[in-house]
Amino acid sequence: MDTTATPAPTHATGAGRVPAAPLDAEDRRRLLSGTHHDPHALLGAHPVPGGIAFRTLRPYARAVTLLTEEREVPLTGMGEGLFSGVLPLDSIPAYRLRVTYDGPGAVHEYEDPYRFLPALGELDLHLIGEGRHEELWKALGAHPMTHQGVTGTRFTVWAPNARGVRVCGDFSCWDGSAYPMRSLGSTGVWELFVPGLDEGTLYKFDIARADGTHTLRVDPMARRAEVPPNTASVVTRSSYTWGDDAWMARRTERPVTRAPFSVYEVHLASWRPGLTYRQLAEELTEYVTEAGFTHVEFMPVAEHPFSGSWGYQVTGFYAPTSRMGTPDDFRYLVDTLHQAGIGVILDWVPAHFPKDDWALAAFDGEHLYEPQDRQRAEHPDWGTLIFDYGRKEVRNFLVANASYWCEEFHVDGLRVDAVASMLYLDYSREEGQWAANESGGRENLDAVAFLQEMNATVYRRNPGVVTIAEESTAWNGVTRATHHTGPDGFGGLGFGLKWNMGWSHDSLEYISRDPVYREYHHNEMTFSMVYAYSENYVLPLSHDEVVHGKQSLVSKMPGDWWQRRANHRAYLGFMWAHPGKQLLFMGQEFAQGAEWSQEGGLDWGLLDPAYPARPDHHGVQLLVRDLNHHYRATPALWEQDTSPAGFSWIVTDAAQDNVLAFLRHAEDGSPLLAVCNFAPVVRQEYVLGVPEEPHAWHEVLNTDAARYGGGDIRNVDPLKPEPEGAHGRPARLRVTLPPLATVWLRPE
Structure with missing residues (x-):
């Protein structure tokens, strides 16, 4: 202006x-x-x-x-x-x-x-009315543009129950009187082109409710927001030039289920507190590259008012949080990771939203984004509101949002939070607090349809992207294609991967027990293979496992400090060898002893060379690096992750020994042998049945190695099989098993 x-x-x-x-x-x-x-x-x-x-x-x-x-x-x-x-x-x-x-x-x-024609086209309005505008972010919100030869900003907002809408901001001293918007018919969209306004303008919508009262709201489609605790929306445009063409082409070459996929989960604001997106681009990229992870997963980055929610209570679904920079700064972070060969997964939260009276709740005076039925609208666990998945415009808002992050920010996947809470009408509800669906069941059919549409749309528009469900129940077909109907009559939800939270629960229960009791809980480590191929799984050791009194991973372990670290290392060796992709939350890769706190960040001082306990933590960090590098170089560990042909047990019943042994197989048949000894004793010449074909095996990884802080009890190469059979196999190996350790062996 x-x-x-x-x-x-x-x-x-x-x-x-x-x-x-x-x-x-x-x-x-x-x-x-x-x-x-x-x-x-x-x-x-x-x-x-x-x-x-x-x-x-x-x-x-x-x-x-x-x-x-x-x-x-x-x-x-x-x-x-x-x-x-x-x-x-x-x-x-x-x-x-x-x-x-x-x-x-x-x-x-x-x-x-008021001398300008509408700046929003008829096709946009038609698609919005149908709830099928797959690029909704280009139609709604604030867009700097040239209209009828004049530069300015077009403001559009969906508010079908409003009696009137005005736009206001720093350009009007936050008084919207001079800027009433026009209704564009039955779609419920209001529009105004304001000449002279450009990038950086602060704005909100002044909405007249049905009763004539007014409410001041942020833009649901805002692509940038003020730094909290300020709440205004910010007019923005991108001038970013991407440099990740090679990465974007390469990610389509192999399905994620048949590719290495090792994820480092990060809360950006507390990884190294105070860093901007651009500073993170340099430091995080260097760190993750050295650690060998294939991907990072960011806890939610969409704008949220309360830092203590870790991003899971979103008020700006289309705006990367301004705490660390601009949207283009966030693009720079993703681009830098891509150019280093690291994929980016984004935590996405379509399950609920907070009740802040300047955001989505009762947006235009009515229950717009949430169901009209107050009981259905309330999320019983988090004091938030649930989206109305049955309303086509709300479904469009969310489906387009999923595509938005993939297309505008080049993210390689979405981890969808709290899917179980979306799927069940009775989730965390007592009898009488929920009503059955039209078929008399407990399934939220609208949420099922939304998830299917979201997945189908994202995969169609974004080749090479993966969607990942955090789903904690036995819902059938989470990673089944949407057009394939299961025995329950439902089509698949269409996710690419699902978090295996059963594996996390069972294996952590086992490893946290004193070894003397582990033999009675041996099945907690073997049961995961009963259902390992029912879905395409990720094995998550996420932030959820190291907060709210659950302790950090190393602190869950029994025994003295040496035994805790040994258990930690052995468990990670087991996890990386187990079928499924891996996810590890930040801090656990160097055995941080304290629970994670978003206020304080990670205990990086534990890795300071001057710190006397450096080998304790640096050793675990070296192990994770080696696990990742061996994993990426070993197709047996990922090529047949979702096929029973990729795995076979050798020892499942050695409960008294606390020993597990199994083979992983690549598509060409080349194996990797993983052996876990979860007892605090050395087992010399432990007999394992192996295939006859390899003439010798050698140790490629041993979590008891001195470089990792272990006792350095090793197997001397080469290990030659004996012709006598064992465990149903034609030959046998005699392997030394260090205490509380995992050993990987490969044939020469």
Whole structure:
């Protein structure tokens, strides 16, 4: 907006001193109260008998002058900020408004927002009305643009229950009186093009509810927000040039289920507190590259007001949090990781949203994004609201949001939070607190349809992307294709991967027990293979496992400090060898002893060379690095992750020994042998049945190695099989098993 002070006119014709006809009293009342559906019909320029009538609404103005190429015409004040005049013209000319306020230098020139046609096309409105606008972020929200030859910003918002909507911001001293928006018909979309506004403008929507009261709301489609605790939406445009073309092409070459996939889960704001997105791009990329992970997973980055929610209570679904920089800064972070060969997974939260009265809750005075039924709308666990998945516009808002992060920010996958809470009508509810679906069941059929549509849309539009469900129940077909119907009559949900939370629970229960009791819980380590191929799994050791009194991973382990670290290392060796992809939360890769706190960040001092316990933590860090590098170089560990042909047990019943042994197989048959000894004793020449074909095996990884902080009890290469059979196999190996350790062996 041009706010340059302009001298008052030195002359004016009298042609405009005839005011336009007075407004109808009801139109005037509705316009001034912000409840008129079509302010453009009243304001701006319109042909009338005798010429062209000009009318503007500029509250608090002392005078308004109409400026054309040929004349300057003072408009007549009509009271309450209305000014008008009639010029004896045959057609509407190009014009501007000079507005004078009280005070020194308070003279400004404006383009009149009410001389412009709608800046949103009919096709956009049709798709919005159908709930099928797959690029909704390009139609709704605030968009800097050139319209009818004039630069400015188009504001659009969906508010079907509003009696009127006005836009306000730092450009209007947060008073929306001068900027009422027009309704674009039955779609419920309101629109206004405001000339002169550009990137960086702060804004909100002033919405008149059905009862005439007003509420000031952020833009649900805002692509940038103020830094919390401030809450305004920010007009933004991207000028970023991507450099990850090679990565984007390469990620489509192999399905994620048949590729290495080792994930480092990160809470960006607390990984190294105080870093910006651009600083993280350098430091995090270097760290993850050295650690060997194939991907990072960011806990939610969408804007959220309360840092203590870790991003899981979102108010700005289309805006990366401004705490660490701009949207283009976030693009730089993703791009830098991609150019280093590291994929980016984003934690996405379509299950609920907070009740803040400046955000989505009762957005236009009615329950818009949440169900009308208050009981269905309330999330019983988190004090939040649940989305109305049965409303086509709400479903469109979320489906488009999933695509938005993939397309605008090049993310390689979405980990969808709290899927179980979406799927079940009775989730965390007692009898009488929920109603069955139309078939009498407990399934939320609207949520099922939404998830299927979201997955189908994301995969169709974004080759190489993966969606991952955090789903804690036995729902059938989470990773089954949406067009394949299961025995329950439902099509698959269409996810690419699912978190195996049963594996996490069972294996952590086992490993946290004193070894003397482990033999009685041996099945907790073997049961996961009963259902390992029912879905495409990720094995998650996530943030959820190291907060709220659950202790860090190493602190869960029994025994003295040495035994805790040994258990930790052995468990990680087991995890990386087990079928399924891996996910490890930050801090666990160097055995941080304290629970994670988003306030304090990680205990990086534990890795300081001057710290006396450095081998304890640096050794675990080295182990994770080696696990990742061996994993990526060993197709047996990932090529047949979702096929029974990729795994075979050798020893499952050695409960008294606390020993597990199994083979992983690549597509060409090449094996890797993993042996876990979860007892605190050395087992010499432990007999394991092996295939006859390999002539010798060698140890490729041993979690008891001295470099990892272990006792360095190793197997001397080569290990040659004996012809006598064992465990149903034609040959046998005699292997030394270090205490509380996992050993990997491969044939020469």
